[in-house]
Amino acid sequence: MTPTERTADASARNNGQTAFDICDRRNGYEPCPDCAADYGMGLTNADGNVHVQCGVCGFAGPGAALDFSDILAADQAAFEAWNALPRPKNAPGEESDELEAIAPAIR
Numbered sequence: 001m002t003p004t005e006r007t008a009d010a011s012a013r014n015n016g017q018t019a020f021d022i023c024d025r026r027n028g029y030e031p032c033p034d035c036a037a038d039y040g041m042g043l044t045n046a047d048g049n050v051h052v053q054c055g056v057c058g059f060a061g062p063g064a065a066l067d068f069s070d071i072l073a074a075d076q077a078a079f080e081a082w083n084a085l086p087r088p089k090n091a092p093g094e095e096s097d098e099l100e101a102i103a104p105a106i107r
Helices: 003-013 071-084 097-106
Strands: 041-046 049-054
Touching: 041 071, 049 071
Parallel strands: none
Antiparallel strands: 041 049
């Protein structure tokens, strides 16, 4: 099955709605909750789970169970879990007491 066929198949399973695509420019990662970097995020597979991982500091978000029959759903779940994590209100490179306060919730 080609990528186009997989997308069409996923769209059909989603009642005609466009299937989630992690490479689609409509989907943007929130900054890293650990180092506040706003670039370098990507998906990684560890221990049978898909995670979004920061390419700057290596922080990995919550995992989503990897189901090879519906990889797009696992990608979307990991993406949404990453974007739902609490974040400090500091800019990249700035120290923040708020980061220390939320650290237990994200580790």
